[in-house]
Amino acid sequence: MNFFTQLANSTKVMMTFIGSDIPEVFIPKGRGAFLFSLFFNKKKNKDVIGKSFSSTLTKLGPSYIKLGQFLATRPDIIGLNAAKELSILQDEVPAFARKEAEKIISDEFGLSVKDLFIEFDNVVAAASIAQVHKAKIEHDGKEIHVAVKVLRPGIEDKFNRDFQVFYFISGLLERFNSSLKRLKFAESIETLEKSVDLEMDLRLEAAAISEMTDNLIDSDEFILPNVFWDKTSKKVLTTEWIDGISVGNKQALIDKGYDLGNIARIIIQSFLTQALRHGFFHADMHPGNLFINNDGKLVMVDFGIMGRLGNKEQNFLAEILWGLITRDYKRTAEVHFDAGYVSDKSRMDEFSQALRSIGEPLTGRNASQISMARVLAQLFDITEQFDMKTRPELLLLQKTMVVTEGVARSLDPNLNMWDISKPIVSDWMSNTLSPAEKFKDTMNSVSGLGNMISQIPNIIDKAEKTTTDIISILDRTAENKNKRDFKRYKYIILIISALIVLTILT
Template sequence: MAGALMNVLRLARAGVVLAQYGVRFVPPGMKVPAPLLIARALTVPIRAVTWPFRARQPKSARITEALASLGPSYIKLGQFLATRADVIGPELASDLSQLQDKLPPFPMRESRRAVEEALGGRLEDHFSTFGPPVAAASIAQVHKATVADAAGPRDVAVKILRPSVERRFKADLDSYYFAARQIERFHPPSRRLRPVAVVDTLKRTTELEMDLRLEAAAISEMAENITDDKGFRVPSVDWKRTSKRVMTLEWIDGIPIADHARLKAAGHDLKSLGLITLRSFLRHAMRDGFFHADMHQGNLLVDKSGDVVAVDFGIMGRLGAMERRFLAEILHGLITRDYRRVAAIHFEAGYVPQHHSVEVFAQAMRAIGEPIHGRTAEEISMADLLGQLFAYTEVFDMETRPELILLQKSMVIVEGVARSLDPGLNMWTAAEPVARDWMQSNLGVIGQIKDVGEGASTLGKVLADAPQFMLRAQGTLKSLDQMTRDGLRLDETTIRRLAREEARASWSGRAALWIGALSLAAIAALHLWG
């Protein structure tokens, strides 16, 4: 009871703050539970009183200030809701898409204490120089420092978690869960949107962000995945100076990807950078199933060699084999106008309930795809595509897929970055080679060979165990046959009979079983490769 009361008080405080800034998280005309309608009505006087103080302030700026005043977890929540126009309405989702994860830095004395507690000794034992924070976000801030080792002095970036950030997040997440459960309990139409699952995803990603060893491991994993890729790289990790609350990385001396003037002055091709950014993201998602889920302009730099370098790996996304196939075939199907296949993939993946018609869903996909093909390159938008797909989720009873939430959010962000570099970038032309390569590698001849190899490996394991299994089965079947004639008795006599039958298998019987198993293997091989 006390926990519920505390959650109500926390949510009420958040509602008052949002009202003070004139932010409405319940869109007018939207069907919502009665308590939320009452809450919206109660905030009207607050918005009226505070209106003169915010009349000249843009709405997106008000939202940013409101969420920043509520704390780190509300900034993360706002970034998540930016992808859910179906929940909060397109207008508010558009405003939240401008939300930047920035907060005032915490004092240098706190940074010193964090480093010394995490790494032991004094700060000077680990770093030759240690400068003031160069960036501060909701969960951590970054300092530029210098280390001296056998290879000589080098610059590094030191990321440090905010003091007590874990405790604050836990309290706010409890409130989010409380609200999500009440919505699912009292408003059945909202269950399709799976609000508790959305909070689950937020919880998992923030937990990963608050253990910097996991972020370092993510950087290391991506570095292995992209070893042979050109034009995109990640910083190296200094594991010696990395712990749960402190992480040390290679300092990237590059130009922010948003600084187009400096990029042009340095001789970089903006169109090429846009293409690299988009294709790299799609390659990571489809080929590797592991992608940077926060690739906004503030997290991308361009180094002297012209490579795009990603930083801040606190939010990463993973896709299983089924989700990767879904993404690749959706893109490929829309590009090639194979709407029937696009629809079938939705049903095969379980995204659309079976009581709906594949043909009718294909018709809906055609309504999305055909206008895209009729537009110029400047008008084609993956963000628009996702928005239209969301519009059909309710019509076809599609549940929210938590594993795709980060992908949807990230795609919109990456498209924005690529478009800023090349407004004429044709998103479908850019995506087509990546989708095609995935299709050929996984569904073409190479994919079939791979599947055959995996199938042969599995078959080999089964066949290796087959003689022993068949031997045991043979003895057991003889015993069962005898017992059905004599009567089924689970007594001492029956147990002894089972043991005798198990032991009667002779060497010749074993040899016969092995010959049978090898024959099955030969037949299977001819079938697979013939």
């Protein structure tokens, strides 16, 4: 897409927002502010802003709904009220024709739908990227029902065009508002694009189901659908059809005699198990993707959006939760500094005090008395106050935690999330960080080891720079040296480098 096409498409999109209310962060500061105010509203009622912005994104179509849903994970950018409104954006669009779905399936497998399926029914659910049909296949001599997810025709080209517009507008906004640069708004668009690219290859979703099934194989409280790989491709995903009651249908669950408090506990603990123990979690745990089957087990579906945490992020999350649970704010502050999330220019004691201002009001209170929105608002205030770096994977985790907590609270308003979290967090930390001894007795030694390990990249960088400088000097004087002698000098340098590392470590 050339510049003029980008400009034309971007202008068309921006024209759609004329007269609409938009989050304050998107309003230019200084240059261009007055001109901008002539066309766009800036109302003081934040609730109105969220609804108006959400409505405009919906009018613009599937790509913009995805953008809105993603922005819901960035309350640090758009504000909590707008984020709350965007979080309930419905990813629902009209279904495409059944004949088109059948053609895509036939093209993918080189066989007719009748050859692949005993039955192939009309669409049961449609979203921006794909739609789902119920079907029947023969497997191991039995006829079983399956869910067949089919990618929308032409969806990849459409999203590619729209993302060019997103990049153009985000670059423009960053130029006029420096706070968006600090919050890495343009990088967030890139993160969204990567996420959508993954969603458009249904083989990757199948792989996500397979990986999570392996991770949760020992659990007897939640299950995942089986994948039928012989009927799965880039544009088609076939999984086991599991009947169940949506966790959003509270009355139906009550009528079946289910313990709603227990279901709420399972939902929260399943999420924490995914994130903490395995570092791989379902990042779209809204009621439409969570069911209770006939055996009373939690069933998760739709694995298009997944989150992944490295060991560093897993440790960070566990330490944060443990710090809030045990009220050890100093330790929690140390974790932030050790992980490099807080600027070295900041003071640790001040950061610890800020965390205490968040954690203390939570002590001894149940979920009905705690506003997660308020907690997040304070966290993001601290983020700005201490100039903390934005971590997209942790923002996705935060968003998923809030959604998961909301689902659990809808089932059991008196749920105490901290009490439910404590056994998962303490078990993970004791097993992972100090398997040989009691957790409390070894926390300090583990912390010290973690600090040393976290410094290794810096140590290596320093050693490498020193080595490079010395070798550079030798290179400049090597012209009059025998090559064999010079090789020997370089071996000496390697030994010196090793000594440098040992010296720094000790």
